[in-house]
Amino acid sequence: MTDSSTADIVFRVIHNRRSVRKYLDKEVSNEILFKILEAGFRAPFAAQLCSAIYTRSREKMKEAGISVYSTAPVHLIFFIDFCRLEKIMTHRSHEYGYDDMMAIWLGMQDVSLMIENLTIAAESLGLGSVLYGLAPLKADSIAKTFKVPKRVFPVVGMSIGYPDPSENTEIRPRFPLEMAAFEDEYRNHTDEDVKACMKVMDEGYIAQGYYIKDRTKVELVDKEDTIGFDKYSWSEHISRKFRSAFRSGDPLLDILRRHGFDLK
Numbered sequence: 001m002t003d004s005s006t007a008d009i010v011f012r013v014i015h016n017r018r019s020v021r022k023y024l025d026k027e028v029s030n031e032i033l034f035k036i037l038e039a040g041f042r043a044p045f046a047a048q049l050c051s052a053i054y055t056r057s058r059e060k061m062k063e064a065g066i067s068v069y070s071t072a073p074v075h076l077i078f079f080i081d082f083c084r085l086e087k088i089m090t091h092r093s094h095e096y097g098y099d100d101m102m103a104i105w106l107g108m109q110d111v112s113l114m115i116e117n118l119t120i121a122a123e124s125l126g127l128g129s130v131l132y133g134l135a136p137l138k139a140d141s142i143a144k145t146f147k148v149p150k151r152v153f154p155v156v157g158m159s160i161g162y163p164d165p166s167e168n169t170e171i172r173p174r175f176p177l178e179m180a181a182f183e184d185e186y187r188n189h190t191d192e193d194v195k196a197c198m199k200v201m202d203e204g205y206i207a208q209g210y211y212i213k214d215r216t217k218v219e220l221v222d223k224e225d226t227i228g229f230d231k232y233s234w235s236e237h238i239s240r241k242f243r244s245a246f247r248s249g250d251p252l253l254d255i256l257r258r259h260g261f262d263l264k
């Protein structure tokens, strides 16, 4: 049961959350960290297929292949974890025989819910966070650095800490709700709908100087780049990312197989 003031606080925390990339030189105590982690693990779960490793060592994260924001004091990596489940099953004299694709799906669901709970819990205590999405591609170095066994696989990394107020952390735009939540049936977006989605995202990100600030662009390797930072927007960034960025290199499927997942 909640009263309206509790709801106000929860909604305020959710709506004020933004990724934080600059932190104060202020320690996050174990007491606070464990409180946040416990809140994370209170999320609904399919089979508790999630684990977290935390460290205060930027060097260890670097060794693991994740370059974290330099002022962040605490770093985490979240994993889908079948190692523990299979040990439980062995204790119950059952042999694992689940489809690993479905298993990974369930694990992703568990981990995602846990991370969001944890993020909001951290916010409510005055901390901020940022995620590192490349962690799955760094599974080999993460496993080596943090002694992670097979069938435990990184989903995402995170830093948390007390936000430095000098950082310009504005609330980033989102698609208009009617473009993403549909009653009864899926909205097959028209060109006008798509333009409406792009408009709100592009105008918002450009107005906030999001990409121009750090001159962040996904480079084009096979095409002349005719778009200056005045026009480099969210929809351009995301299109470039999904166009080519992860085509080459070590495919995730092979990495998952190397880490003990039976995927055809």
Ligand SMILES: Cc1cc2nc3c(=O)[nH]c(=O)nc-3n(C[C@H](O)[C@H](O)[C@H](O)COP(=O)(O)O)c2cc1C
Pocket (backbone or CB within 6 Å): 017, 018, 019, 020, 021, 130, 131, 132, 133, 134, 156, 170, 171, 172
């Ligand atoms: C799965 C995932 C991976 C992300 N990876 C990174 C990352 O590697 N580096 C980074 O600076 N931000 C990363 N982010 C943060 C997003 O850039 C950020 O959430 C998005 O721009 C929206 O901004 P907001 O969180 O401030 O609302 C990631 C977010 C998610 C959900």
